[in-house]
Amino acid sequence: MKLNLKIWRQGGKYKGEFVNYPNLEVNPDMSFLEMLDVLNEELVSKREEPVAFEHDCREGICGTCSLVIDGQAHGPMKGTTTCQVHMRHYHEGETIVIEPFRAQSFPVIKDLVVDRSAFDRIIQSGGYVSVNTGQAQDANAIPIEKEQASHSFDAAACIGCGACVAACPNSSAMLFTSAKVSHLALLPQGLVEHQKRVLAMVAQMDKEGFGKCSNVTACEAECPKEISVENIARMNREYMGAVFASDKKMV
Amino acid sequence: MATAIDSKIPAGNITEKWESYKGHVPLVAPNNKRRIDVIIVGSGLAGASAAASLGELGYNVKCFTFHDSPRRAHSIAAQGGINAAKNYRNDGDSVYRLFYDTIKGGDFRAREANVHRLAEVSGDIIDQCVAQGVPFAREYGGLLDNRSFGGTQVSRTFYARGQTGQQLLIGAYQALSRQVALGTVKLYNRHEMLDTVVVDGKCRGIIVRNLLTGELERHAAHAVVLCTGGYGNVFYLSTNAMMCNTTATWRAHRRGAFFGNPCYTQIHPTCIPVSGEYQSKLTLMSESLRNDGRCWVPKKAEDRLKDPRQIPEEDRDYYLERRYPAFGNLVPRDIASRAAKVACDEGLGVGKSGLAVYLDFADAIKRKGKAAVELAYGNLFDMYAKITGENPYETPMRIYPAVHYTMGGLWVDYDLMTSVPGLYACGEANFSDHGANRLGASALMQGLADGYFVLPYTIGSYLSKEIRTGAISTNTPEFEQVEKEVRERINQLMNLGGSQSVESFHRRLGKIMWDKCGMARNAEGLKQAIQEIQALKAEFWKDAFVPGSANDFNPELEKAWRVADFIELGELMCRDALHRNESCGGHFREEYQTDKGEAERDDVNFQYVAAWEWGGNGEPVLHKEPLVYEEIEVVQRSYE
Numbered sequence: 081m082k083l084n085l086k087i088w089r090q091g092g093k094y095k096g097e098f099v100n101y102p103n104l105e106v107n108p109d110m111s112f113l114e115m116l117d118v119l120n121e122e123l124v125s126k127r128e129e130p131v132a133f134e135h136d137c138r139e140g141i142c143g144t145c146s147l148v149i150d151g152q153a154h155g156p157m158k159g160t161t162t163c164q165v166h167m168r169h170y171h172e173g174e175t176i177v178i179e180p181f182r183a184q185s186f187p188v189i190k191d192l193v194v195d196r197s198a199f200d201r202i203i204q205s206g207g208y209v210s211v212n213t214g215q216a217q218d219a220n221a222i223p224i225e226k227e228q229a230s231h232s233f234d235a236a237a238c239i240g241c242g243a244c245v246a247a248c249p250n251s252s253a254m255l256f257t258s259a260k261v262s263h264l265a266l267l268p269q270g271l272v273e274h275q276k277r278v279l280a281m282v283a284q285m286d287k288e289g290f291g292k293c294s295n296v297t298a299c300e301a302e303c304p305k306e307i308s309v310e311n312i313a314r315m316n317r318e319y320m321g322a323v324f325a326s327d328k329k330m331v
Numbered sequence: 332m333a334t335a336i337d338s339k340i341p342a343g344n345i346t347e348k349w350e351s352y353k354g355h356v357p358l359v360a361p362n363n364k365r366r367i368d369v370i371i372v373g374s375g376l377a378g379a380s381a382a383a384s385l386g387e388l389g390y391n392v393k394c395f396t397f398h399d400s401p402r403r404a405h406s407i408a409a410q411g412g413i414n415a416a417k418n419y420r421n422d423g424d425s426v427y428r429l430f431y432d433t434i435k436g437g438d439f440r441a442r443e444a445n446v447h448r449l450a451e452v453s454g455d456i457i458d459q460c461v462a463q464g465v466p467f468a469r470e471y472g473g474l475l476d477n478r479s480f481g482g483t484q485v486s487r488t489f490y491a492r493g494q495t496g497q498q499l500l501i502g503a504y505q506a507l508s509r510q511v512a513l514g515t516v517k518l519y520n521r522h523e524m525l526d527t528v529v530v531d532g533k534c535r536g537i538i539v540r541n542l543l544t545g546e547l548e549r550h551a552a553h554a555v556v557l558c559t560g561g562y563g564n565v566f567y568l569s570t571n572a573m574m575c576n577t578t579a580t581w582r583a584h585r586r587g588a589f590f591g592n593p594c595y596t597q598i599h600p601t602c603i604p605v606s607g608e609y610q611s612k613l614t615l616m617s618e619s620l621r622n623d624g625r626c627w628v629p630k631k632a633e634d635r636l637k638d639p640r641q642i643p644e645e646d647r648d649y650y651l652e653r654r655y656p657a658f659g660n661l662v663p664r665d666i667a668s669r670a671a672k673v674a675c676d677e678g679l680g681v682g683k684s685g686l687a688v689y690l691d692f693a694d695a696i697k698r699k700g701k702a703a704v705e706l707a708y709g710n711l712f713d714m715y716a717k718i719t720g721e722n723p724y725e726t727p728m729r730i731y732p733a734v735h736y737t738m739g740g741l742w743v744d745y746d747l748m749t750s751v752p753g754l755y756a757c758g759e760a761n762f763s764d765h766g767a768n769r770l771g772a773s774a775l776m777q778g779l780a781d782g783y784f785v786l787p788y789t790i791g792s793y794l795s796k797e798i799r800t801g802a803i804s805t806n807t808p809e810f811e812q813v814e815k816e817v818r819e820r821i822n823q824l825m826n827l828g829g830s831q832s833v834e835s836f837h838r839r840l841g842k843i844m845w846d847k848c849g850m851a852r853n854a855e856g857l858k859q860a861i862q863e864i865q866a867l868k869a870e871f872w873k874d875a876f877v878p879g880s881a882n883d884f885n886p887e888l889e890k891a892w893r894v895a896d897f898i899e900l901g902e903l904m905c906r907d908a909l910h911r912n913e914s915c916g917g918h919f920r921e922e923y924q925t926d927k928g929e930a931e932r933d934d935v936n937f938q939y940v941a942a943w944e945w946g947g948n949g950e951p952v953l954h955k956e957p958l959v960y961e962e963i964e965v966v967q968r969s970y971e
Contacts, residue, residue, distance in 0.1 A: 109606045124832045136572040137408045138612045144403050164717045190884045204512040208505035209464045213384040213783045216462035223473030233466040269464045
């Protein structure tokens with residue numbers, strides 16, 4: 081089938097503009113990124129610079145791929161990363177608009193590639209358990225209720241892609257940050273540092289320039305791992321607890 | 332001329348070697364660690380765990396990754412699990428049994444002392460990961476759950492849904508992030524290592540390219556550790572992520588590091604089949620599925636394209652259960668892959684291409700209920716449905732083997748040091764502990780064992796002699812020279828000005844490798860492959876085209892450098908496969924098989940590690956490390 085692409089190009093000779101690529105021959109079994117591969121091979125054969133986009137595992141787990149497709153982060157399907165979108169969901173003659181994730185804290189590097197290193201800095205500010213190699217006790221010395229571990233896992237499944245920020249009208253990173261806060265706060269291993277952690281991570285999130293949360297919940301709707309906004313509620317509670325009822329004051 | 336090399340295996344009984352080593356290895360005092368710089372290249376399980384652990388010890392660590400974030404490393408995609416000899420099941424597991432299974436699974440081509448050490452530290456890894464907050468699967472009593480994997484008769488695999496690699500990597504990434512915040516590790520993302528610098532016979536640093544600006548940078552250290560993964564993408568189509576490459580290991584090889592057993596590649600039996608020419612990568616369906624899925628093909632060729640649900644039981648051949656009753660669908664990967672190939676070669680392969688077999692869950696759904704199957708494999712079933720548009724709860728999956736892992740890699744001694752002093756290799760990047768075939772759930776174990784529990788000890792042996800060296804300058808003729816060579820090669824690539832895309836060369840290389848150095852190999856095909864690859868290399872350097880600029884973010888240039896290295900490695904793999912006149916594990920030479928079509932080893936002539944030295948423009952030089960089995964009796968591997 082033939083499709084028309086309208087792609088955001090930025091850097092080099094492009095100042096930041098949409099460029100049309102009409103009549104691309106596409107096989108319905110291709111993935112979305114394989115379609116971009118075909119476009120790029122065509123551009124290279126015409127001695128033109130290919131469209132820069134990020135990708136790696138192409139099976140929905142590394143979080144490298146991004147793209148806003150027809151206005152939606154990671155495209156039209158629920159719980160799916162861009163690399164898992166297949167062209168059989170599109171029809172002959174359709175026009176697809178492709179843009180980078182847009183947020184002040186994710187500056188565009190080139191075309192569809194943005195800098196998401198702010199997420200690394202949020203984790204560095206406190207998204208871990210302080211345990212050195214070799215300090216651990218036997219793994220079964222800490223029983224954890226199955227359901228509790230499962231809740232924690234649901235939050236830990238975040239792939240750090242940034243779709244939540246791209247989907248949010250305020251470019252808020254609350255879903256990403258709260259997923260890490262929840263993952264660790266729901267486990268006994270993470271409890272020791274839970275207050276320090278939430279304060280540090282929220283402070284870093286604000287410092288990076290991400291917006292505030294106004295309960296739009298677009299983040300949950302467009303999250304390819306369907307991370308729940310419950311995590312945001314939990315982070316708010318953790319944060320309030322740390323600010324107003326610090327464990328330290330009770331000693 | 333082949334010469335023997337020293338693997339520095341400690342003396343003593345197999346169960347005492349590592350304990351005794353740890354008790355006697357020289358240490359670096361805390362005040363001296365601060366004066367020692369270590370470079371880690373790569374941030375996957377091996378790299379992140381090594382960088383975090385060395386940072387915790389107090390060394391000055393620099394960690395490099397070409398990704399935008401350390402969390403993107405391909406370890407993230409490992410699905411099924413991680414082995415450990417915890418014996419939480421009380422099912423007869425032990426350190427010795429894990430050791431034995433791994434040696435046997437590797438078809439008696441792995442080094443005993445390393446594998447025993449791996450089994451010894453396996454339990455510590457689980458403890459460490461749980462303490463970091465890795466949410467492994469649990470039972471209702473709150474304790475850890477296990478599952479079975481191929482090649483074993485115990486349940487020793489710990490798992491985190493179908494995302495074990497992701498959760499383990501995030502654990503290591505968080506430990507690394509903590510050290511970054513503490514200032515012991517400096518992180519360089521979007522930086523790719525393009526060469527190593529050797530000064531007076533010791534590795535003293537690396538040249539990296541800043542992928543955003545194109546700038547070349549020099550970084551010096553007292554030791555360099557490559558944790559840069561495997562080279563499965565030499566086949567173009569593999570389950571590896573798109574950016575996985577051999578550049579770091581290949582460049583180190585060209586600077587003197589021997590390459591061990593390059594022809595040992597693992598073809599994973601359960602992947603989603605190729606659907607067309609445009610295909611960019613293959614997707615793995617975890618081996619854990621073979622716990623409940625049954626592999627079969629129709630008995631009659633005319634049933635190939637029939638709806639599989641309409642084919643009655645008596646017309647189905649459950650070929651693994653028939654050929655290997657003791658292990659059934661849980662035979663090791665090399666055996667399961669070859670059996671699928673045999674079925675398809677006989678004309679019984681299913682689907683349009685004829686290159687697929689069924690993996691059927693109908694019995695499991697009947698026995699356990701759909702909900703239980705969904706709980707165990709839900710994310711894998713969803714992944715399958717997204718890619719193929721078919722529902723595996725209703726119709727059997729179609730699967731076919733695909734390149735997944737490379738057991739070969741840089742040759743290392745017991746200390747994980749390559750043949751270049753001061754240059755180490757960990758994880759999949761080294762020729763590793765898996766012999767000629769890796770068992771499922773052992774890659775995560777080895778990557779983390781190397782990074783958390785082995786390297787932090789063994790590197791001290793070398794660094795304890797470096798405490799008087801002082802800071803290493805990058806302002807030397809050696810750094811100057813290597814940087815110049817890197818710059819020249821980049822310019823050469825940018826100025827090729829030919830007519831063919833780099834991608835098209837990669838695709839052609841992959842086809843040569845898959846057809847002639849893939850699941851089955853023979854001497855004639857390998858000789859042809861060597862010639863074809865040499866011709867491809869000449870054509871590449873004449874007619875490839877790299878768009879854009881070298882002083883900018885340019886993924887096409889990155890790809891061109893990597894593909895050029897893959898072409899050279901491909902030739903070495905074929906040479907290694909050609910010289911090894913036997914079949915073992917993942918290396919199956921058609922000339923050497925038993926009456927039943929199983930791999931036939933030649934222990935008299937080939938019980939050694941082939942460690943290849945770069946031969947410049949001439950032929951590579953073969954060095955042999957004999958494999959001495961003091962503990963285990965070497966036998967014909969049988970899973971019948």
